[in-house]
Amino acid sequence: MFHHLDSALRSLLISSMPAGTEISFDTPSPAWARHERTAPALNLFLHQIRDDAKVRLGSWIERRDGAGRLVAREQAPREYRSCYLLTAWATDIDQEHSLLGSALAILAAHETIQAPYLPEALASTGFPVTVAVANPALPCAGTDLWSALDIPPRAGVDLVITVAVVPSVITDLTPPARRIELGVAGTVPAPANAPASGPIDTQVREHVNSDARKLPSDGRAERPDSGSDGH
Incomplete structure (x- = not known):
């Protein structure tokens, strides 16, 4: 220079x-x-x-392609x-x-x-x-x-x-995510060979129905016997 x-x-x-x-x-x-x-x-x-x-x-400048994907980053001059x-x-x-x-x-x-x-x-x-x-x-x-x-x-x-002085452009970037997997608490994990949709919902319903059949006829869960003295 x-x-x-x-x-x-x-x-x-x-x-x-x-x-x-x-x-x-x-x-x-x-x-x-x-x-x-x-x-x-x-x-x-x-x-x-x-x-x-x-x-x-400025700090960092981002370069994007026509689809809006980040393709390069460079420091400001x-x-x-x-x-x-x-x-x-x-x-x-x-x-x-x-x-x-x-x-x-x-x-x-x-x-x-x-x-x-x-x-x-x-x-x-x-x-x-x-x-x-x-x-x-x-x-x-x-x-x-x-x-x-x-x-x-x-x-x-x-x-x-x-x-x-214009720094060099950085093009070696981490590739964007191709798939995002979200977990939901309380659901039954799908078997390894199960399709991605349909059967998971069926298994959840069967699990809930199975628990419901274990309840008394009045629909309330039985309380454990705490003894004859009422304490």
């Missing part, structure tokens, strides 16, 4: 930057910074990625913020500031990256790839970054690109 973002940013910037400007995504190490350049360069250093949990797009530090590199500070200003103007004019700059792999998700430039509310590169990279500090622009 990130190489697709790099490709989109390169295509967008190179379309309007002065001819011959190089676009680099290398980590600006001391060796890279000391490299003798034959052309001015813009460096976009991807220094962190953040999950944008505040804009979660998740958005991630890719945080770049944009710096300019040239033979003198005036040229560096000119390059940085030109790049800032190009990026600020685009709230989203669209065709023809957007690779198909990102365009096919159906979600926008948004651009935020020097937004203080979003993650930024701290001043300690330069000491961590072991190079002198220089002017830079914080750039945050937000992109959606």
Whole structure:
């Protein structure tokens, strides 16, 4: 995914930057910074990625066929913020500031990256790839970054690109039930070789009639003899 973002940013910037400007995504190490350049360069250093949990797009999405049967499930897309530090590199500070200003103007004019700059792999998700430039509310590169990279500090622009990641569709689902068997309390279980209907009701009636024949003629059940003292 990130190489697709790099490709989109390169295509967008190179379309309007002065001819011959190089676009680099290398980590600006001391060796890279000391490299003798034959052309001015813009460096976009991807220094962190953040999950944008505040804009979660839901939980699970169910996919059903024409008959309403569940055929697939997928997690809702998740958005991630890719945080770049944009710096300019040239033979003198005036040229560096000119390059940085030109790049800032190009990026600020685009709230989203669209065709023809957007690779198909990102365009096919159906979600926008948004651009935020020097937004203080979003993650930024701290001043300690330069000491961590072991190079002198220089002017830079914080750039945050937000992109959606669409999880894979899950189609290995438990098959739907083909038959549901319900039991009724107090009924007589059917013999193993009995048909599915008819004889079960007959057996229940015969069982009830058999119990009824055991009752006295007045229809009341006999009470057990508790003794002659009446207690």
